[in-house]
Amino acid sequence: MRRITRVVLAVCSAAALGLTLAACSDSSQDKEAQAKQEGYDHLVAQQPAGRMEYSPTRESINQWVETWGKRGKLSYVYIQNAKGEYGYFVMKGLPVPRCKMLTPTERMERSDGVSAVLPQPGMDGTYSTGSTCNAYYGFDATTGAYMEFTVGTNQSFFLFDRPMAMPEYADATQLGPTSVKNAGKRP
Known part of the structure; x- marks a missing residue:
């Protein structure tokens, strides 16, 4: 006892x-x-946030919506490699990061007062680590062919809503089925 x-x-x-x-x-x-x-609270009382009469950020977002919110809009994707050389794709719509999903990637679950964030499978029924955000995909403007490219170390891409005539882009190598010259033509 x-x-x-x-x-x-x-x-x-x-x-x-x-x-x-x-x-x-x-x-x-x-x-x-x-x-x-x-x-x-003391700092806010001494230095309250200013009030803008106009928001250039909101204007830019609205212009982005107006530019890309059109069915059939083409995008011109110029890729620069580590040597400074350019190539390009012409795509229907915007290139999409592979980590974007149409369904939630996480769900909140509560049990006995404890909350946990749990991963959800993607559209293909598999789980992602989020490491696919540097891979982009889209579809060729005239053939509809699937295209995917990766950006990262020593490689960048530049996105435009029309072909670029600047010297660095003028000699860009065509990387997909559609050329700048036949971009608006459908087979």
């Missing part, structure tokens, strides 16, 4: 110590959070 009493006493002591430590750390965290909030 004494042994059981000692075990119960030890368990109760450990639980009490744990609660005390948790209360102390919560208390110190609460004090830190309160100090941060008070500092923020």
Whole structure:
């Protein structure tokens, strides 16, 4: 009986110590959070955020919507490699990062007051690590052929809604079935 009493006493002591430590750390965290909030509130009172009469950012977003929100809009994708050489694709619509999905990639699940974010499979029934965001795909403007390209170390791409006549793009190598010259023509 004494042994059981000692075990119960030890368990109760450990639980009490744990609660005390948790209360102390919560208390110190609460004090830190309160100090941060008070500092923020003080700065906001002294230097309130300015108010814009016009937003160039909103105008740019609306212009993006107007430009790309049209069915059949072509995109001209110029790719520059590590040597500074350019090539290009002409695509229907915008190139899409492979990590974009039409369905949620995560779901929130709660159990016993604990929340967890769980991954969801993609459209193809597999899971992704998100490492596919540097791979882009799309479809050729005249043939509809699937095209995919990767950007990253020493390779960049430049996206335009019309062919570019600047010298660096003038000698770009055609990389897909559609050339700049026949981009608007359908077979």
